[in-house]
Amino acid sequence: MDFWSSSVSTDNELEKFVIRMNPPKVTIDNASSRKATLVKVDSANKRGSLLEVVQVLTDLDLLIRRAYVSSDGEWFMDVFHVTDKNGNKVMEENIAERIQLSLGPRTYSFRARNRSVGVQGASEKSTSIEITGRDRPGLLSDVFAVLADNNCNVVAAEVWTHNSRMASVVYITDETTGSAIEDPTRISKIKQLLLYVLEGNRDKRIANTAVLMGSTHKERRLHQMMYDNRDYDVAYTDDRSTSERRKPIVTVENCTDKAYTVANLRCSDRPKLFFDAVCTLTDMQYVVYHATVIAEGPEAYQEYYIRHVDGGPVSSEAERQRLIHCLEAAIKRRISEGIRLELCGEDRVGLLSDVTRIFRENGLSVTRAEVTTRGSQAVNTFYVTDSSGNPVKRTAIETVRNEIGRAILRVKDEGLSESRGGGGDETGKFFSLSNLFKSRSEKFLYNLGLIKSYS
Incomplete structure (x- = not known):
């Protein structure tokens, strides 16, 4: 050892x-x-x-x-x-x-991150595949087609796209047995075919694929996969679909007298925002010592007092900028751009391959997807734009619904799903939660016995 x-x-x-x-x-x-x-x-x-x-x-x-x-x-x-x-x-x-x-003792150890396509046994009943790469129109259709052609049934999946990257966790079973796929030869073949699909893009800078072996929380893994694939890289950021009104505000400053770095976030509120920010800070090897989060209206305000795991604050301007970009990416990568479509119907092998192929043939691009199976029923959610990232025309949606079946494919939410909130002056200096909520939150913590005094 x-x-x-x-x-x-x-x-x-x-x-x-x-x-x-x-x-x-x-x-x-x-x-x-x-x-x-x-x-x-x-x-x-x-x-x-x-x-x-x-x-x-x-x-x-x-x-x-x-x-x-x-x-x-x-x-x-x-x-x-x-x-x-x-x-x-x-x-x-x-x-x-x-x-x-x-919060009990950990039962896992730290693992290295490998850059390859991989397959892992997620449970006794299914096998999970983790994929990252450069996003492009039709990529999801190609992935599901490979799985269908190899007699794999997709029982669950989640797909995120952000800044031209794609990350996906897909759970599959064998079409015949309904169980996890364990044959190493078959697994190797699936891995190689998916590599062909993912490496089809010539841009080798971000056409990599990644997997982490072992069971991990699905959304936690998606954050790690996106982070590993550098979706925060501002050199290739494309914010055409993110309006200035909805753009998150992130500031990072050092608190020199206490040797902390203070990270402030302000953006439209949405579920799981706190989780997304803490995931990113953890992945970047920062420890949160104090934090205040307020999310009782259309906007969310978060303030973190952090240090690097080595005990020091942010030590350079380059590190400060990287932390800002990574937190911005954590906020935006879960935002679902486009029209929300829900598909509810009888599940079958090849269903997702057929549905995403019809999307592709009608010029729709999937920006995010959640796939679940409840008994014999498929319950799937897709967020779609056109191939250029613009809103989809009503005629294209109606054509797709006619081909797939109007009874099972429904339009649930049009436009930007995270459109609530906004407003206010977001161009000025970011306000500090420590000033706005200091007396109120410190008094609250004092009453709970979490601090010794307040001013």
């Missing part, structure tokens, strides 16, 4: 021991606030604790309206104001238990 592996192993064992001696405490409070449920988390601090809690809350389909994070030293104490999707308080009894379990 080399020195690095030995050090990681020792750190993991020490971390597990500390957590066993100081198990996390999760409290659910439905009395303190009229509008939201308060989730309070006290635990021994470990790297990634904040991401794990936010990930659990997100997976429970809870909306985080406010958050106050404090994790200096060996302990972290966080308070989240959450509601369900309808804006109501949360009454389920198992939320505290699920969060508490998520």
